[in-house]
Amino acid sequence: MSEEDLKNMSPEEIAELQKQNCIFCKIANKEIPAKIVHEDADTICVLDINPASEGHILVYPKKHYMIMPHMPDDVLAKVFKSVKLMSHTLLKTLQCNGTTVFVANGVAAGQKAPHVLIHIFPRRENDGLVQLPKYEMSDEQIEKLKKELENYTGQVFGRRKKLVKEAEFVEKKQEPADVEGKEEKEEAKEPEIRPEHRERHHEEEKTHPEQRKEKSHDKKQDERSTKNSGKPESKNGKVDLDDIAKLFGG
Amino acid sequence: MNCIICDKKFEKNVLFENDKIIIMLAVEPSVNGHIQIFSKEHYTIMEQVPDETLSLITSAANKISMILFEILKVHGTNIIINNGVSAGQKIPHFSVDILPRRTDDNLKLDWTLKQATPEALESIHKIIEDGMNVPEPQIIEEKKEVIQYQPEEKRTLNTNKDENNDNEDRYVEEKKTNFYHQIFDKIP
Numbered sequence: 001m002s003e004e005d006l007k008n009m010s011p012e013e014i015a016e017l018q019k020q021n022c023i024f025c026k027i028a029n030k031e032i033p034a035k036i037v038h039e040d041a042d043t044i045c046v047l048d049i050n051p052a053s054e055g056h057i058l059v060y061p062k063k064h065y066m067i068m069p070h071m072p073d074d075v076l077a078k079v080f081k082s083v084k085l086m087s088h089t090l091l092k093t094l095q096c097n098g099t100t101v102f103v104a105n106g107v108a109a110g111q112k113a114p115h116v117l118i119h120i121f122p123r124r125e126n127d128g129l130v131q132l133p134k135y136e137m138s139d140e141q142i143e144k145l146k147k148e149l150e151n152y153t154g155q156v157f158g159r160r161k162k163l164v165k166e167a168e169f170v171e172k173k174q175e176p177a178d179v180e181g182k183e184e185k186e187e188a189k190e191p192e193i194r195p196e197h198r199e200r201h202h203e204e205e206k207t208h209p210e211q212r213k214e215k216s217h218d219k220k221q222d223e224r225s226t227k228n229s230g231k232p233e234s235k236n237g238k239v240d241l242d243d244i245a246k247l248f249g250g
Numbered sequence: 251m252n253c254i255i256c257d258k259k260f261e262k263n264v265l266f267e268n269d270k271i272i273i274m275l276a277v278e279p280s281v282n283g284h285i286q287i288f289s290k291e292h293y294t295i296m297e298q299v300p301d302e303t304l305s306l307i308t309s310a311a312n313k314i315s316m317i318l319f320e321i322l323k324v325h326g327t328n329i330i331i332n333n334g335v336s337a338g339q340k341i342p343h344f345s346v347d348i349l350p351r352r353t354d355d356n357l358k359l360d361w362t363l364k365q366a367t368p369e370a371l372e373s374i375h376k377i378i379e380d381g382m383n384v385p386e387p388q389i390i391e392e393k394k395e396v397i398q399y400q401p402e403e404k405r406t407l408n409t410n411k412d413e414n415n416d417n418e419d420r421y422v423e424e425k426k427t428n429f430y431h432q433i434f435d436k437i438p
Binding site: 035037038047048049050051052054055068069071073076077080081083084087088089090091092093094096097098099100101102103104105106107108109110111123124125129130131132133134135137141142145146148149150152153154156157158 | 266279280283304311316321326331333347360361364365370378381
């Protein structure tokens with residue numbers, strides 16, 4: 001294979017070539033010897049030849065994937081199950097105080113092999129490995145970033161704003177139901193008030209029962225119309241407050 | 251619980267929230283676009299997280315790294331889980347960090363490559379394999395407790411009686427001493 005041939009190849013062909021020449025696929029197929037710590041139907045755990053610290057383990061799927069986002073969810077779940085197992089065994093056997101799980105997607109992130117590799121290595125205090133620096137961000141920058149990302153996270157995971165809108169919609173729906181409930185309560189209260197005025201309007205009720213019914217219907221309709229047109233309760237409340245204020249001012 | 255995440259002190263950073271996971275801009279970012287994924291329930295380290303939520307979190311990490319590729323047009327992403335305080339875990343709540351990377355960002359997360367000798371590799375391989383084969387000690391202790399439960403009760407009953415007798419004797423002695431003390435106290 002000359003370099004000119006490589007230049008003329010399509011990216012798909014190059015990918016296939018990488019598959020064929022992948023060291024980690026060959027290790028999984030047992031064509032190249034390696035220190036296998038744990039093996040599964042889909043995953044394999046191997047000691048790294050170039051360790052960051054003693055007990056550095058590589059976990060990867062046996063099938064060839066270039067970067068982690070290419071992996072389907074079921075394979076990911078299996079891989080991270082064995083990642084959990086390996087970090088547990090490292091904590092148990094090597095008596096370290098912690099472990100770091102490190103994945104690099106892309107050459108810029110420090111990926112060196114064309115196969116997904118999940119690094120696990122034991123950590124001890126002040127070992128000077130993976131140290132995340134501080135990057136100071138102003139609130140404006142944070143808001144700008146959030147606005148940029150929120151639309152796309154919304155598309156992928158479901159929008160947060162939508163949830164809020166739905167909640168508002170539900171509340172609006174509940175309002176008329178509450179009004180009806182209030183009316184029923186008011187109707188229930190009416191007979192309690194009646195006995196006080198029964199003596200005064202006793203004869204009227206007896207003489208014109210139908211007319212009274214009509215009147216009560218009218219009252220209900222009036223109440224409904226006022227409630228539908230606006231919110232009389234709140235207005236009444238304001239009026240009361242104003243009256244009280246006037247009393248103090250006067 | 252004194253947890254920053256459970257107390258919702260960084261509500262403004264949250265991008266997405268679910269009954270299982272929380273996705274938010276990093277509390278202490280180390281790059282522009284640093285994102286953290288937390289489990290909704292409180293777990294301090296990865297070993298405590300059940301497999302289902304772990305798979306949810308990692309698949310979310312995948313999707314977010316794709317979003318970062320597309321929108322911020324970065325050249326790569328790092329997915330890091332720091333387990334334990336000595337590993338650099340700052341918040342006592344399990345999290346997956348996703349760092350967008352560019353070729354010219356001057357971040358040095360890599361380690362210097364050192365070739366390990368085959369002997370050292372073999373010794374570590376032995377230690378780990380032996381450790382894997384040993385069953386966990388907690389389970390054995392529990393079984394022992396269950397087996398020895400009944401005889402222990404009887405013994406404790408017998409011993410209790412003895413102790414009671416001893417206690418009575420002591421009680422009498424104490425009373426005596428107290429009595430003398432009282433007398434001595436009263437003399438002057």
